[in-house]
Amino acid sequence: MSDTNVGNTPPQDDLPQPVVRKSKLGFSLIWLVPIIAALVGISLLVSHFMSAGPQISVTFLTAEGIEANKTQVKYKNVVIGKVTTMRLSRDRSHITVAIDLDKSASAFATKGTRYWVVRPRIGAGGVSGIDTLLSGAFIGADAGDSDEDQSDFTGLETPPAVTHGAPGRRFVLHASDLGSLDIGSPVYYRRIQVGRIVSYQLDKDGKGVSLQLFIDGPNDRFVTSDTRFWNASGVDVSLGADGLKLNTQSLATVVAGGVAFQDPPGPHNEAPAAEMAEYTLFDDQATAIAPPDGKPRYIRMRFAHSLRGLTVDAPVELLGMKVGRVVSVNLDYDPTTKTFPVIVGALVYPQRLGQAHEKLAKAVGGPDDDTMFPRIMSGLVGHGLRAQARSGNLLTGQLYIALDFDPKAPKVAFDASAKPVEIPTTPGDFDHLQEQISSIVDKVEKIPFDSIGRNLDGSLKELHGTLKQVNTDLLPEAKKTLQGVNQTVGTANDALSEDSPLQRNIAGTLEELQRTVRSVRAFTDYLGRHPEALLRGRGSDAPPKISTPSPKQGKEEQP
Amino acid sequence: MNAPPRGRDLGLMSCHVCRLVTAWTEEPHAVCPRCGSPLHARKTGSITRAWALLLAAALFYIPANVFPIMRTQSLSSKDDNTILSGIVELWRAGSPGLAVIVFTASIIVPMLKFIILGYLLVSVQRSSGFVSRQRTKLYRFVELVGYWSMLDVFVVAILSALVHFKILSRVEPLPGVVYFGVVVVLTMLSAMSFDPRLIWDNRKTSQ
Numbered sequence: 001m002s003d004t005n006v007g008n009t010p011p012q013d014d015l016p017q018p019v020v021r022k023s024k025l026g027f028s029l030i031w032l033v034p035i036i037a038a039l040v041g042i043s044l045l046v047s048h049f050m051s052a053g054p055q056i057s058v059t060f061l062t063a064e065g066i067e068a069n070k071t072q073v074k075y076k077n078v079v080i081g082k083v084t085t086m087r088l089s090r091d092r093s094h095i096t097v098a099i100d101l102d103k104s105a106s107a108f109a110t111k112g113t114r115y116w117v118v119r120p121r122i123g124a125g126g127v128s129g130i131d132t133l134l135s136g137a138f139i140g141a142d143a144g145d146s147d148e149d150q151s152d153f154t155g156l157e158t159p160p161a162v163t164h165g166a167p168g169r170r171f172v173l174h175a176s177d178l179g180s181l182d183i184g185s186p187v188y189y190r191r192i193q194v195g196r197i198v199s200y201q202l203d204k205d206g207k208g209v210s211l212q213l214f215i216d217g218p219n220d221r222f223v224t225s226d227t228r229f230w231n232a233s234g235v236d237v238s239l240g241a242d243g244l245k246l247n248t249q250s251l252a253t254v255v256a257g258g259v260a261f262q263d264p265p266g267p268h269n270e271a272p273a274a275e276m277a278e279y280t281l282f283d284d285q286a287t288a289i290a291p292p293d294g295k296p297r298y299i300r301m302r303f304a305h306s307l308r309g310l311t312v313d314a315p316v317e318l319l320g321m322k323v324g325r326v327v328s329v330n331l332d333y334d335p336t337t338k339t340f341p342v343i344v345g346a347l348v349y350p351q352r353l354g355q356a357h358e359k360l361a362k363a364v365g366g367p368d369d370d371t372m373f374p375r376i377m378s379g380l381v382g383h384g385l386r387a388q389a390r391s392g393n394l395l396t397g398q399l400y401i402a403l404d405f406d407p408k409a410p411k412v413a414f415d416a417s418a419k420p421v422e423i424p425t426t427p428g429d430f431d432h433l434q435e436q437i438s439s440i441v442d443k444v445e446k447i448p449f450d451s452i453g454r455n456l457d458g459s460l461k462e463l464h465g466t467l468k469q470v471n472t473d474l475l476p477e478a479k480k481t482l483q484g485v486n487q488t489v490g491t492a493n494d495a496l497s498e499d500s501p502l503q504r505n506i507a508g509t510l511e512e513l514q515r516t517v518r519s520v521r522a523f524t525d526y527l528g529r530h531p532e533a534l535l536r537g538r539g540s541d542a543p544p545k546i547s548t549p550s551p552k553q554g555k556e557e558q559p
Numbered sequence: 560m561n562a563p564p565r566g567r568d569l570g571l572m573s574c575h576v577c578r579l580v581t582a583w584t585e586e587p588h589a590v591c592p593r594c595g596s597p598l599h600a601r602k603t604g605s606i607t608r609a610w611a612l613l614l615a616a617a618l619f620y621i622p623a624n625v626f627p628i629m630r631t632q633s634l635s636s637k638d639d640n641t642i643l644s645g646i647v648e649l650w651r652a653g654s655p656g657l658a659v660i661v662f663t664a665s666i667i668v669p670m671l672k673f674i675i676l677g678y679l680l681v682s683v684q685r686s687s688g689f690v691s692r693q694r695t696k697l698y699r700f701v702e703l704v705g706y707w708s709m710l711d712v713f714v715v716a717i718l719s720a721l722v723h724f725k726i727l728s729r730v731e732p733l734p735g736v737v738y739f740g741v742v743v744v745l746t747m748l749s750a751m752s753f754d755p756r757l758i759w760d761n762r763k764t765s766q
């Protein structure tokens with residue numbers, strides 16, 4: 001309120017006076033704004049912490065398709081988390097992926113949960129993960145049952161074939177090799193797919209493969225303790241007496257392989273098998289369904305001659321029944337005889353003999369253990385059981401081992417305690433044949449072909465001289481004779497011709513004879529009517545009409 | 560230095576709305592006798608209001624930067640971008656110019672506003688008479704750039720509206736952009752609440 005500017009100021013009274021209203025509130029409402037802002041911020045913070053689920057880390061062999069802050073974790077295609085960071089392990093052997101799970105997915109941070117990367121996969125059995133071609137890979141999750149918390153997981157490299165809690169049961173198959181089977185290969189029961197192969201691994205000793213398969217419920221009840229599994233891969237073509245048979249489970253098994261199972265025919269255990277029951281995987285249906293082979297027994301045979309054509313896996317047959325197979329063919333040297341015998345090892349399955357085996361066992365008696373087989377064999381060898389290499393296929397010369405009874409076989413000592421059991425042998429049928437042929441050849445050789453030849457030569461020379469003589473002397477004579485014959489025949493011909501004098505004479509004679517016969521008939525007729533004429537001579541009544549009385553008639557009347 | 564007299568010196572004040580010149584009063588709840596608008600020589604509670612709004616803006620600036628503002632969805636990917644990651648992505652994708660613009664509009668400008676407004680408020684509260692003219696220029700600068708701070712919000716709004724090809728590609732706004740918009744609005748309000756005349760109140764009037 002200085003005085004300096006008073007001159008420019010209008011009088012206070014002229015100016016409008018501001019209206020004064022009473023304040024309603026004592027404090028400035030504007031502070032509500034930052035308070036609200038703070039509240040919002042705090043609520044965001046709280047909700048973030050509330051919604052934050054557990055943090056887990058999963059290791060994978062490769063980070064292919066995984067991107068930090070992008071790759072999602074899904075369970076049944078619902079997003080349950082996200083990859084936050086990714087780093088290489090110190091030894092560079094794998095990568096570790098950190099995942100932030102949603103609060104609702106805290107159950108996935110428990111023991112037994114499995115994680116795997118879902119990528120597009122193309123296998124023989126089909127295509128999976130097609131959607132990831134466009135959306136990018138994601139991490140699949142499958143929770144276990146455990147409540148125990150776990151935050152470090154090892155990721156699966158392949159998706160699990162069976163999700164947790166799916167109805168069904170797992171079984172284990174043992175096979176000698178994997179064949180064309182793979183994870184996901186179908187399992188068929190009566191040609192309906194009821195399960196699939198879940199995993200496989202080499203046995204610890206490396207001598208086989210164990211496959212785990214999963215049969216979906218409720219079909220898992222068809223697997224009993226007696227069920228047989230076989231490899232249904234590929235095409236089974238068999239040529240039998242009833243023609244060509246082509247057998248396959250489905251087109252898929254031809255490409256992708258598969259396993260089929262069935263109960264054996266006949267009475268068997270119908271109760272469903274326990275989980276993780278173990279079975280053998282047979283190569284084909286026929287062997288699978290066949291009665292079990294039981295424990296194989298090793299036998300050894302010593303052949304004194306060559307066994308060309310005998311290969312490992314050649315059959316061993318007892319009276320035409322296949323009871324085993326050859327497992328080894330080796331050459332040996334006998335220093336005493338200075339020969340090379342062939343040692344053939346074979347596995348035989350005595351139980352393939354079925355009833356015969358049981359009866360044999362009963363007959364032999366004694367404990368049913370490892371000594372049983374040698375005792376049975378001892379008896380059989382005593383009755384003439386001999387091994388023989390026979391030709392199974394004349395075209396290829398394949399041999400098989402035949403166990404047959406040869407009553408004429410010379411007695412041999414059989415050592416029942418020897419291990420392995422050694423079966424005496426006889427030469428094979430082919431050897432017999434060879435012997436016979438060689439004896440024939442011997443006999444043929446004894447024939448004196450030289451002297452036979454010489455004699456034959458002389459005889460032929462003689463024959464040659466004889467023929468020459470025939471040609472020079474005999475043939476002209478014969479010619480002359482034939483000419484004479486020809487003339488005679490011509491004369492005879494003339495004599496027999498129609499107008500020949502002989503012919504005419506004969507005709508005249510015959511006519512004369514005819515007339516004579518007629519006169520005789522007239523005479524006999526007259527005599528019939530006038531028998532007295534014989535005494536009185538001919539009466540007055542007319543004599544019978546005779547055209548030309550023959551001179552003979554008169555002559556006959558005379559006597 | 561002979562400065563011109565102030566309205567207070569002359570016992571005058573004016574209505575902000577209808578520009579009616581009235582007698583001076585210190586009464587904070589006075590209203591204009593003509594139009595009824597609040598009447599005050601200086602904006603009432605200017606500093607308090609500016610501070611409150613600035614504080615709120617700063618608070619909201621945290622979620623605005625932490626939360627993603629935009630989701631770009633295409634056939635092969637789904638990207639959630641915060642302001643910063645969006646800028647990084649632009650830079651990497653080969654648009655450094657665009658990245659600089661967005662960076663300026665979304666990061667530098669809000670930060671400048673916080674700093675400048677804070678400085679102005681502090682300096683006014685401490686009754687500093689230092690470089691008053693320059694400080695006024697700063698204030699005008701804040702008012703000017705305020706309009707451009709909404710750039711990010713506009714980008715998101717326009718993209719969301721335009722890029723909408725169902726599964727092929729889609730842009731969706733995410734909550735972060737709301738917080739960012741609130742920040743911009745609050746800073747503008749804060750700047751508006753600030754009465755630049757306060758800068759000059761401490762100068763010595765020539766008596």
Ligand SMILES: [Zn+2]
Nearest residue numbers: 574577591594
């Ligand atoms: Zn007014």
